[in-house]
Amino acid sequence: MKNTINWGILGDSSIAKKAVIPAIQRSKYAEVVAIASQKGAPQETAEEFNIAKAYSSYNQLLADSQVDVIYLPLPNALHKQWVIEAALKGKHILCEKPAALTSAEAEEMIMACRQKNVQFMEAFMYQFHLQHRRVQEIIASGEIGKVKQMNSSFTYLLNLEEDNIRLNQNLGGGSLYDVGCYCIHASRSILQVEPISVYCEANIDSRTNVDVTVQGVLSFPENVVATFTCSFEQFPMNDYEIIGTKGKIVVPHAFRPDKRNGVGEIIVTTNDGERSEKIETDQYRAQIEYFSSVILEQTEPIYNGQQTIQNMRIMDACFQSMSQKSRVEVTS
Structure with a gap:
């Protein structure tokens, strides 16, 4: 039985070189x-990371019979094309978030993967950090009472005058696609329920016509609310808090604890006082090992294609709300 998964990297983006390739090389049963x-310099990247083969075309890599799975960090607007191409060549796919530009695109991609019996997973690496499992345990224990609200932020400063794919409307730029998708995913994942409506407002950059700040409200059943802020023009934050009837939980390094050597923190406040827990996880490595194990064991990922489609449906509703300046119901 095969015990190592061979990875191919479709694009030498900065996230691939800074985070994902090193994580694969740190991982068990992955190479x-x-x-x-x-467009880049695959030979230079291959030499830097001691990768055996470098190709100047994506199709050449997809034709390589040694490659079991691809990691796809291409610009958002190219995800649909290359996920489908990879599926047609029988490759499993770990695709950077957001998986697509619309839920309709996501449905086409997932259908192509199902037809070719290949596994697909959207790369929300943060969910593999063990701090989030601990948060759910605390909620389930009843320590903070009945959850009523969740607030999340993922923001950073970006030079809005520079040439950056995050500011390119044709490539799927904008803060909602880039970091707002994390806030939406986290709200659904932590609360374990789907929103019924959304309301969003955005600051649209006049030069690039992409959203550089978005503030949103997700309405859930039983009057539970999740708010979020994503931005290219605010002080860097990547946190969430859950407010209950008896207390609250704050996770100050929710999405990028890897920038703190993998150390996450959970702060719980109730009438009995405040306490803090620190939990360490190599979240990029954990993601790679999880998806590699899915392929080796021929199981379906917990965060599967249907979950990806649902996250994109909520993002569709957010964009519609931003455009209409009104509350929009989420389709299911």
Whole structure:
């Protein structure tokens, strides 16, 4: 039985080089065997990371019979095309978030993967950090009472005058696609329920026509509310808090604890006082090992294609709300 999964990297983006390739090389039963770039310098990246094969075309990598799974960090607008191409070549796919530009695109991608019997997972790496499991345990214990609200933020400063794919409307730029998707995903994942409506307001950059700040409200059953802020023009934050009837939980490094050597923190406040727990996880490595195990064991990921489609449906509703300046119901 095969006990190592061979990874191919479809694009030598900064996230691939800074985070994902090193994580694969730290992982059990995973190895990077090939990288492709049609605009970058695949040979240089291959030499830097001691990767055996470098290709100047994505199709060449997809034709490599040694590659079991691809990691796809291409610009958002290219995800649909190359996920489908990879599926047609029988490759499993770990696709960077957001998986698509719309839920309709996501449905096409997931259908192509199902038809070719390949596994697909959207790369929300943060969910593999054990601090979130601990948060759910605390909620389930009843320590903070009945949950009434969740607030999340993912923001950072970006030079809005520079040439950056995050500011390119044609490539799927904007803060909601780039970091707001995390807030939506976290709200659904932590609260374990789906929103019924959304309301969003956005600051649209006049030069690029992409949203550089979005503030949203997700309405859930039983009058539970989740708010979120995502932005390219605010002090860096990546946190969430859950407010209950008896207390609250704050997770100050929710999405990028890897920038703090993998150390996450959970702060619980109730009438009995405040306490803090610190939990360490190599979340990029954990993601790679999880998806590699899914392929080895021929099981379906917990965060599956249907979950990806649902996250995109909520983002569709957010964009519609931003455009209409009104509350929008979420389709299911």
